[in-house]
Amino acid sequence: MLAISSLSWWFTHAIVLCGMIPLFPWIDTAPRIAIVCGFLASFWQQRRGAWNLPDWLLNSAIVPVFLVYLFQYSSRNAVQPVVSALTFMLALRLLSKKSVRHHLQMHALALFCLASSSLFDLSPTFMLFLTILLFLEAPALVLLTYYAADSLITLTRNELRMVLTAGTALPLLSLPLLLLFFPILPRTQMPLWHFMSGSAASSTGFSEKVEPGVAAQQLTVRERVFRAETGKLPPQQRYWRVTVFNSFDGTRWQRTPLKGSEKSLDRQGTVAQTIYLEPGGLRYLPLLDAPVTVSGIPFQRSADLVYERSRRSAARIVYRALSDSTGSIPIVNRIDTRPYLELPDTIAPRISQLSRQIRLQGSDVAERVTALETFLRNGGYRYSQQGMPTGVDALEQFLFESKQGNCEFFASACALLMRGSGIPARLVGGYLGGEYNELGGYYLVSEEMAHVWVEFWLPGTGWRRLDPSSFANNADQLWGAERRTTLLQRLRLLADASDYYWNRAVVSYDLERQVQAAHSIGKQLQRFEFSGNLRRMLPYLLLFIPAVLGWFLWKRRSILFAARETRILRRFYRRLEEDCGIHVEPGKVGIFELAELSGSRPAEEFAQLYGTAIYHDRRLTDEEYTRLQELCGRSFKSSGNSF
Structure with missing residues (x-):
């Protein structure tokens, strides 16, 4: 036998755990300690007996806590004080005696805590705990109904199984309503949790300036930047363009506005991609190099194919693009190449001398580029993010002494040598590569893939891409063959695909997608x-x-194909109700009592004849059935009881 009070206690605490676990990582230390102490105290009381703490004392204890967080509340800090106060209220309720009212209060507070966790992060974990909570809530309410009637009730295992079955059926019955309301309920363009919690921190992998020599080593940042839904691409085409650096001041490359404009040749984009950009501080749109068209988001396009977002948002955004991945940008008009030849006066003499040597090895741009490629490929350079040169002469050290560095060193040195040898050049910042997820059909690009390469001007053609890092002795680190995935990596890809589909189906499902779905349905109906x-x-x-x-x-067989004994009895009931006003509830009153209540001789004869057959476990004969039909055809009114 299982005590109803114990069952209610366990269900309530399981519900509280479902509400607190998703919120726990986001709350401050004080509410964390409070909720843990509340749980420990509640478990102690369950084992050793409840503490007789008066409600007025616990209610008074929450007042100073509420005032503390009230003074912390502001438009910039609206979430933390509220969720902290909720946590303290739940902790104090765990200390109290567990009446039905207290159980219901803990259920409500747990649901509020779970909802509050979505202000910080709406991941599949939220849906998991919400589902568990819903399946716990229904049987918990059924148990509390018994508990309210008698707190000493005990249930057998079969009775408990019936309660759990009934409670589980309620959430299952609501699933069709969930599927109906999800596509049509209104929602905001920006998810609420991002609006309330403010902008996310900016990423550290990609930077809006290139400054080689700042640090001797580069830390690996695995933060996800975006997913690109497209087909599989060769490694040499996985360049994701973000911005262009056109100015060098001696230590860093920056993006500066230039006069004039470049008009690229109208091209046909061959690679389609749908990009899901994660929330962050990136103000430029990552696109497969080189982008031709972009749609689905407001943007400002620069002549050098840099797409800047028209408005900043902390929400996850989705846009589509077409790109030409040949590695060249044809330009149809004349441009001023002088800004792409500018060099500061502080260039090291050895770099200037090397530039002159490269210039003398070719009469045109193509020959000089070939000479520069040969120099870098045969120079013994090594790609590394550790042990990089530092200081104002870091590029000189890289070219002539250490000969190892990351993409910033390779690209910066190459661009300087190009400009020094009379080749207009600029740096392009973005990402290289991506981990292809076969389950989702997309590339996952993270901050560790941030990369810089060079574009040089080829007269009569336009801009051409050149990645100096590919000339390193160990360039296979960037363009190596596809590696075999381990079981752990497959599980990670499966988890990422689940998160991708969650974001695509739930988080990114906003008003715009609702309107698109409605238009699509309308077009389908028009074509029908x-x-x-x-x-x-x-x-x-x-x-x-x-x-x-x-x-x-088959479902109605008991009514449509009932035995004639059942059919004649139903006719008898209807006659009693029509003629005598007797409302019959089958199974509650016997036919003899009904006949006596009616005061009708035909009804009494019907009961006698019918009972003689049925109550002796035999079927009606044809003669008996015919006589019963005749009796039901007469009036049962007492005034007409004559044969």
């Missing part, structure tokens, strides 16, 4: 040809309609 589709559907309908009809007849 009723007669043609009806002819195609006719064979299926001929099979479907009899199947439905057969199912209906």
Whole structure:
């Protein structure tokens, strides 16, 4: 036997855990300690007996806590004080005696805590705990109903199984409503949790300036930046363009506005991609190099194919693009190349001398680029993020002494040598590579893939991409063959695919997608040809309609194909109700009592004849059935009781 009070206690505390676990990582230390102490105290009381703490004392204890967080509340800090106060209220309720009212209060507070966790992060974990809470809540309420009637009730295992079955059925019955309301309920363009919690911190992998020589080593940042839904691409085409650096002051490359404009040749984009950009501080749109068209988001396009977001948002955004991945940008108009040849006066003499040597090795740009490629490929340079040169002469150290560095060193040194040898050049910042997820059909690009490469001007053609890092001795670190994935990596890809589909189906499902879905349905209905589709559907309908009809007849067989004993008894009941005003509830009153109540001789004869057969476990004969039909055909009114 299981005590109803103990069962209610366990269900309530399981519900509280479902509400607190998703919120726990986001609250401050004080409410964390309070809720842990509340749980420990509640478990102690369950084992050793409840503490007789008066409600007025616990209610008074929350007042100073509420005042403390009230003074912390502001438009910039609206979430933390509220969730902290909720946590303290739940902790104090765990200390009290567990009446039905207190149980219900803890249920409500747990639900509020779970909802509050979505202000910080709406991940699949939230849906998991919400589902568990809903399946716990229904049987918990059923148990509390018994508990309110008698707190000393005990249940057998079979009775508990019935309670759990009934409680589990309630959430299952609500699932069709969830599927109905999710696509049509209104929602904001920006998810609420991002609006309330402010902008996310800016990423550290990608920077809006290139400054080689600042640090001797580079830390690996695995933060996700975006997912690009597209087909598989060769490694040499996985360049994701973000911004262009066109100015060098001696230590850093920056992006500065330039006069004039470049008009690129109208091209046909061959690679389509749908990009899901994570919340963050990136103000430029990552796109497969080189982008041709972009849609789905407001933007400002620069002549050098840099797409800047028109408005900053902390929300996850989705946009589509077409790109030409050939590695060149044809320009149809004349441009001023002088800004791409500018060099500061502080360039080291050895770098200037090397630039002159490269210039002398070719009469045109193509020959000089070939000479520069040969120099870098045969120079013994090594790609590394550790042990990089530092200081104002870091590029000189890289070229002539250490000969190892990251992409910033390779790209900066190459661009300087190009400009020094008369080749207009600029740096392009973005990302290289991506981990392809076969389950989701997308590339996952993280901050550790941030990369810099060079674009140089080829007269008569336009801008051409050149990645100096590919000339390193160990360039296979960037363009190596596809590696075999381990079981752990497969599980990680599976988890990321689940998160991707969650964000795509739930988090990113906003008003715009609702309108698109409505327009799509409208277009489908306009194109629907009723007669043609009806002819195609006719064979299926001929099979479907009899199947439905057969199912209906089977479900109603007890009514439509009832035995004649049952049918004549129903007719007897109807006659009593019509003629005598007696409302009959089958099974509650016997036919002899009903006949006596009616005061009708035909009713009494019916009861006698029917009871003689049925109560002796035999079927009605044809003569008896005919006589009963005659009796039911007469009036049962007392004034007409004559044969």
